[in-house]
Amino acid sequence: MQPRQFRRYLLTALFALVIAAATGSLLRFGLGWGMPAWAANYTAIRHAHSHLMYFGWATLALMALIWHFLSGYTGRALPPSVHWQMGITSVLALLSFPAFWVNGYGLTQIGSASLPLGAMIASLNGLTWFHFAWLYWQESRHLARRPLPVQLWDWAILLLLLSSGGALGLVGLVVTGSQSLFLQQTFLHLFLDLFAVGWFTMALLGLLWAWMSTPTPGTGEGWGGGSAARLPILPLALAIAPTFFLGISPALVAPPLFWVAALANGLAGLLLFWHAGALLRYWTILPWLARFGVGMLTVHALMALVVLWPGVWKWGAGTQLRVYFLHNLLLGWLSSLLLALIVDQLGLGKTRGSGWLGWAWIGGVGLLLLTLLGLGLLQFVPISALVLLRAAAWSSLVPVAVAIGVWLLSLRSDQAASSTRLD
Numbered sequence: 354m355q356p357r358q359f360r361r362y363l364l365t366a367l368f369a370l371v372i373a374a375a376t377g378s379l380l381r382f383g384l385g386w387g388m389p390a391w392a393a394n395y396t397a398i399r400h401a402h403s404h405l406m407y408f409g410w411a412t413l414a415l416m417a418l419i420w421h422f423l424s425g426y427t428g429r430a431l432p433p434s435v436h437w438q439m440g441i442t443s444v445l446a447l448l449s450f451p452a453f454w455v456n457g458y459g460l461t462q463i464g465s466a467s468l469p470l471g472a473m474i475a476s477l478n479g480l481t482w483f484h485f486a487w488l489y490w491q492e493s494r495h496l497a498r499r500p501l502p503v504q505l506w507d508w509a510i511l512l513l514l515l516s517s518g519g520a521l522g523l524v525g526l527v528v529t530g531s532q533s534l535f536l537q538q539t540f541l542h543l544f545l546d547l548f549a550v551g552w553f554t555m556a557l558l559g560l561l562w563a564w565m566s567t568p569t570p571g572t573g574e575g576w577g578g579g580s581a582a583r584l585p586i587l588p589l590a591l592a593i594a595p596t597f598f599l600g601i602s603p604a605l606v607a608p609p610l611f612w613v614a615a616l617a618n619g620l621a622g623l624l625l626f627w628h629a630g631a632l633l634r635y636w637t638i639l640p641w642l643a644r645f646g647v648g649m650l651t652v653h654a655l656m657a658l659v660v661l662w663p664g665v666w667k668w669g670a671g672t673q674l675r676v677y678f679l680h681n682l683l684l685g686w687l688s689s690l691l692l693a694l695i696v697d698q699l700g701l702g703k704t705r706g707s708g709w710l711g712w713a714w715i716g717g718v719g720l721l722l723l724t725l726l727g728l729g730l731l732q733f734v735p736i737s738a739l740v741l742l743r744a745a746a747w748s749s750l751v752p753v754a755v756a757i758g759v760w761l762l763s764l765r766s767d768q769a770a771s772s773t774r775l776d
């Protein structure tokens with residue numbers, strides 16, 4: 354991929370982060386003070402927020418970074434079809450926002466037709482993942498040896514395809530008219546949870562190891578080197594695969610199924626600790642933002658072990674802990690690491706203000722996650738829910754401001770790069 358195109362896709366992903374984070378903040382203020390009249394459909398707006406975050410921010414940024422590092426491994430320029438795939442993925446990902454904003458997964462009247470706009474755009478987005486997987490296979494098969502990051506991406510993409518089977522299953526239920534709540538929940542969580550834990554986490558670990566094994570300028574030596582070669586990949590993918598059953602309501606999950614999922618989840622937690630432990634060797638060269646992200650990954654892994662304690666899962670399902678759990682993974686680990694990678698790859702690390710933005714992110718996201726944890730553990734915390742909800746709302750403004758700051762810095766560096774080329 355041309356450096357210019359690579360920058361453009363990352364800029365689009367950052368733009369999606371700005372809009373989706375601002376929408377998340379709107380929802381947080383809505384929970385603290387009530388939603389404004391112009392944004393009354395809370396559920397639809399929550400769908401607009403989560404889908405733009407998934408498709409426009411995380412998936413687009415992960416794909417752009419994977420293409421970038423993969424062409425470094427193959428030593429080949431990426432074909433124009435990759436540019437088409439990324440362009441179409443960008444447009445469809447951005448369209449998910451207006452499509453969900455109006456009625457979420459409900460029907461929207463357009464002229465004489467009633468259309469499920471959200472579901473339609475989500476399905477089209479799903480098709481682009483198959484396109485991406487096919488092109489990825491075409492490009493990566495030229496590798497004589499598949500290094501650790503590529504193996505992690507292989508499994509990440511397989512889990513992405515497996516998770517989209519959940520979306521197909523949901524369509525199948527509609528077609529067959531099945532009323533099974535268990536199947537509906539199974540397909541829903543196969544799609545949502547495997548997408549986040551499987552695709553996001555494994556793809557990001559691959560990027561992190563690719564980043565660490567990039568030769569240090571001047572020395573020609575890779576940071577990751579041989580020590581990273583023995584890390585668990587297949588066991589991690591297999592352990593993650595059944596964990597989505599834990600997202601289903603406890604009333605629908607039989608005890609043997611729970612134990613299979615919980616033990617696999619615990620194993621996945623231990624294997625993630627293994628990766629995080631191996632990263633300690635490179636701790637001093639990791640920027641603080643990336644260290645924060647890895648720290649949140651270990652919190653996620655720790656929670657996987659806590660769920661093994663009898664009764665914790667059932668009790669947790671009756672609290673607000675799910676929102677904390679989701680955002681620890683998606684905001685704390687995924688988004689912090691992606692931002693650190695983008696800042697580094699776009700060469701923004703040395704620009705004035707980027708260090709401050711990193712610290713502001715750590716402070717703001719750290720505080721937001723603490724308030725969400727407090728809301729999840731409300732029965733043990735001597736602070737009222739309203740105070741916590743309002744503290745969460747105010748702290749959510751910080752990641753929004755940082756997202757805007759990084760986007761503006763990237764825009765400026767893109768313009769500077771364009772004018773240098775013109776000179």
Ligand code: HEM
Nearest residue numbers: 374377378380381399403406407411676683684688749752
């Ligand atoms: C600026 C940071 C963020 C804020 C302020 C925020 C805010 C919110 C709020 C208020 C909710 C609804 C919670 C509820 O109804 O109790 C929510 C749900 C959700 N958010 Fe975020 N969020 C942020 C970042 C992210 C990121 C980075 C992702 C993904 C990459 C994400 C994905 C989700 C998902 C999947 C849901 C659940 C949607 C559902 O259950 O329908 N959020 N978020």
